[in-house]
Amino acid sequence: MTDAMPKEVPRLKDRFAAYYRARNVERDHEIVQVDRGTPGGEYLRRTWQPVCLSEEVGDLPKVVRILGEDLVVFRTRRGEVGLIERHCSHRGASLEYGLPTERGITCCYHGWHIATDGTILETPNDPASTLKDRICHPAYPTHEFNGIVFAWMGPPEKVPTFPMLDAYVQPDVEAVPFSLYFPCNWIQVLDNTQDPTHSCFLHTRVSGAQFAVSWGELPELEYLRTPVGMINLNVRRWHDKVWVRTTDVMMPNLNQTGHLWLTAEYEETFLRTAITRWMRPIDETHTQMIGWRYFSPRMDRDSGADRSEVGLGKIDFIGQTEDERPYAERQRVPGDFEAIAGQGAVALNAAWNLNHGDRGVAMMRKLIRDNIEAIRSGTDHVAIERAPTVGGIVPTYTQDTVLTLPPRQRDDRAFMRDVGAKVAEVVFASAKLPEKEREGFVRKSTGEIAAAVR
Ligand code: FES
């Protein structure tokens, strides 16, 4: 660097000194990469990833890009779903133009017939060739569940059982699949879920109450490890109520979120998740969020819930897609989409200035990093597929509990933290019970907590 060039400084301390700010801030390659053979990409290939909604796989094949791989998903005439390399093993024609058959798909160019597992059944342009017995077309195992197609893109000798979460077996709950697009790296979409303070600002004080006004109260925050990831524990004061909310991140890229419009005006106990969603990379700079929105009379008590607004490219709450509102309106009333995508295609966290409110984001990124290292070094990693189960069901920790506990004259914030910690202990203890018994246990135990501290 010569004297004529600006001296770059990583942290500006002087006013009007933009000229000296650091250039070429590097991406955090280790955790943001998603390709096969990269550290992050290998971790993401150790979990069942959602491919698309079942409704997207009709009579025509569909091109999908997942974890940087160009693939085709299709449904055979007998209903089985295949996920295969996009380009034909013969001479590379795109199988999006192939014709689904009883057992697989035939390539449009010379008719090679490929089964869902990659077996080449026929090579009709050279019927006598034994080539088909010596090669396979690249294919991934799939699993279709409740309106979503999933794939295992990791080592085929290690295909785990598809994990059944407690959220899937809740009584009187309807699960509606949805799929949303974000033009940015998957981690910053997941960051948002371990960043509860954004609810006070983005969703309430800045944009007006996009959910309930109680969200504008700054919570007391704690972050706790679970067997498969972490939760944030956020505790809000709302008049004579203490509202304890817990939100899961399950490794590597799965989140659950509680009731979206909870007012905290009335008591609630162990109200379960309103959303289960994967931040599934398309590639390093694009993400498809795929999951279910849950509806139930109890959950929808004071909500704007609308199942007709949930599906492909849409969801029933504001600020989740680019095309739902004009740009100027999105500028005036921004939502999660604007905040997350606005961080850039890959947020440059080396240039961030974290504070106490960002502990959840820092902890979550460290968890991802530690598990990437575990995969690389061949030691045990954490993933939802490895979660402990009770009767075959994975217990999760997302819930809302609202207790009537009037404010303390002295140090109400410490009181709230104490109540929050006790409720979290109960939620963790309940995870050892069968799903059917958890709510009753939490109700009894939190009732005892409230009685003891009142
Ligand atoms: S390129 Fe597919 S059969 Fe020839």
Ligand SMILES: [Fe+2]
């Ligand atoms: Fe949000």
